[in-house]
Amino acid sequence: MFTIIIKDVTVLSAIGSLLAIIMVIAQRRLSNYGDCKIDINGKRELVIKGGNSLLSSLSDKQIFLPSACGGRGSCAACKCKVISGGGPILPTEKPLLTKAELAAGDIRLACQVKVKSDIKIEIPAGIFNIRRFNATVTEIIDYTYDTKGITFKFADGEKIDFLAGQYVQLETKPYGKVKQGVIRAYSISSKPEINSSLQLIIRYVPEGICTTWVHQHLKLGDTVSLTGPYGDFFLRDTDADIIYVAGGSGKAPIKSMLEHLAVIGCKRKMTYFFGARTTKDLYLTDEMHAFEKVFPSFEYVPVLSHSEQGDGWTGKTGFVMPYFKDAIRDPKNTEAYLCGSPGMINAVTKALIEEGIPKDKIYYDSFG
Amino acid sequence: MDISAFVLFWAAIFTSNILLTNFLGMCSYLSVSREVESSFGLGVAVVFVLTITAALNWLVYHYILVYFGIVYLQFIVFIIVIAAFVQLLELIIERYTPALYYTLGIFLPLITVNCAIFGVSLFLVIRNYNFLQSIAFGAGSGIGWLLAILMLAAIRRKLKEKMVPLGLQGVGISLIITGIMALAFVGFSGIVQIQ
Incomplete structure (x- = not known):
């Protein structure tokens, strides 16, 4: 009886081990792509270990393509031009690429x-x-009950x-249940x-992983990691009139633009519409x-x-859109800078186009 | 069993379709059939895996399990053979056809626990097939499965433009369609009986 058990167990283990060995060898052989070269804009060449995504291979070499979803293939921010060596377009990419x-x-x-x-990439x-x-973190200001201004000083x-x-x-750090x-x-x-x-x-966004971390866990003196700067939403250097439209924390980039213009001086006609729900959502109003008085x-x-x-x-009350008409002097010579939720951006863009502002002069940063 | 391998091959596709008569391999059948392109990819992977695992498991059964007298362990052994083989296939696909990997990569683990594949290995033992018959039965079952998922995917593509009652959308209507397809396949069953 005992020998039967030993024999059966041995045979079963032998089969298992044999298959395991085959798997280990296959893993070594097949998942090893050796050193690969990344040619960037024909100017820089990086040598990396093959097998990882282009995004992570580049970030390992301190080149950071924008990525809001962290490589999960849902935000499409990391689009770049792959001239050769990228293989066919994958089914996971197709839904995020435009027809063109x-x-x-x-x-x-x-x-x-x-x-x-x-x-080879560009x-x-x-x-x-x-x-x-x-x-x-060197300063945390409570602007409203749900909005904070946080200052980070670089090391x-x-x-x-x-x-x-x-x-x-x-980049957030793990906290509580978020691992x-x-x-x-x-x-x-x-x-x-x-x-x-x-x-x-x-x-603060209820259930938001990052905003919960910022609002409930981040303290003065904490160290964080930031990458940047990214984005093509920035002030164009022209003489055109400007309309700014922001909602909620969309005030941030406009504040940066205005403070910058206050330093360099600006004679352009500017109107800044800020949409909020109630008086409790207003902040930096005096500023x-x-x-x-500055401009x-x-x-x-x-x-x-x-x-x-x-x-x-x-x-003023209601939506911001009805008030645009009075602020626009010459629609063809007016630029618009919008920052807020996708719903607001869509509605405002539509209203501005109806007022005659050219589509290519409406710049926006959507919280998508 | 003295059915020729050739007859068995055709029988496995039509008269005893593994999916439409035994209803094996349903989970990946229902989830992947949303798109014709990926259905075809998965179907081909199933054909390949089924043919090879049928042969492998026949050899393992007759030359190892019977020899050592541990036939009662066939469930465990068959499963690890299938699991190892599917993983190997996954590595190979990832290396050589990344596009297929991304349509199938997430489904390959599903093939590992696909009951159609395990079922075929058990059938060929129960029905006492020889080596050639096993390969024919494996390949035939795979092609039958591919045929079934392709038909469902094609029907579901047409259904996208149709109004389906809310409660039946997705899996509900798919199961009803599968039932009707199975009824149609009953028509073939008079030609040859293998079970």
Whole structure:
């Protein structure tokens, strides 16, 4: 009886081990792609270990393509041009590419392309400016019941070079039940002239992994990791009139733009519409009104959608859209800068186009 | 069993379709059939895996399990052979055809626990097939499965433009369609009986 058990167990283990050995050998042989070269814009060449995604291979070498979803193939921010060596477009990329991009065939999602051989890519030169910063929290201001302004100071005298309106990505640390850090994008609200630190305005989103971390766990003196600057939402250097429209924490990039313009001086006609629900959602109102004295032609117009009886509100109410007409002098010579939720951006863009502002002069940063 | 391998091959596709008569391998059948393209990919993977695992498990059964007298352990052994083989296939596909890997990569683990594959290995033991018959039965069952999922995927593509009652959308209507397809396949069953 005992020998039968020993024999049966031995045979079963032998079969198991044999298969395990085959698997180990296969893993060594098949998942090893050796050293691969990444040629960037024909100017720089990186040598990396093959087998990982283009996005992570580049970030290992301190080149940071924007990525809001952290490589899960859902935000499409990491699009870049792959000239050769990227293989066919994958089914996971197709839904996120436009028809024109599919037709061109060389725009890919860097998080989905695996580097398995030498690869040639093109990325905007500005991306080389993007770096990783270690920073310390030096100030936390409560702007409203759900919105905080947080100042981060860079370690070791590092300096950031950005355009007013651009954003950085904040990496969270695990806390409580959240075991994995996430990466989220926030616009810089401080002016570019201050380059040894920056401020972000972060509004609490119930159940939001990052905003919960920021609002309930982040303390003065904590260190965090930031990458940036990213984005093509920045102030254009023209003489056109400007309409700013922001909602909630969308005030951040506009604040940066206005503070920057206050430093360099600006004679353009500017109107700033800020949409909020109630008086409790308003913040930095005095600071924004103060710009009316700094610039020759600037007006700050907060608009409340849910103004309540007895809250003492005497300003404008409802949606921001009906008030555009009065602010637009010459629609063909007016630029618009919008920052807020996708719903707001869509509605405002539609209204501005109806007022005659050219579509290519409407710049926006959506919280998607 | 003295059915020729050739007859068995055709019988496995039509008269005893592994999916439509035994209803084996349903989970990946229902989840992947949303798109014709990925259905075809998965179907081909099933054909390949089924043919090879039928042969492998026949050899393992007759030359190892019977020899050592541990036939009662066939469930465990068959499963680890299938699991190892599917993982190997996954590595190979990832290496050589990344596009297929991304349509199938997430489904390959599903093939490991696909009862159609395990079922075929058990059938060929129960029905006492020889080596050639086993390969024919494996390949035939695989092609039958591919045929079934392709038909469902094609029907579901047409259904996308049709109004389906809310409660039946997705799996509900798919199961009803599968039932009707199975009824149609009953028509073939008079030609040859293998079970």
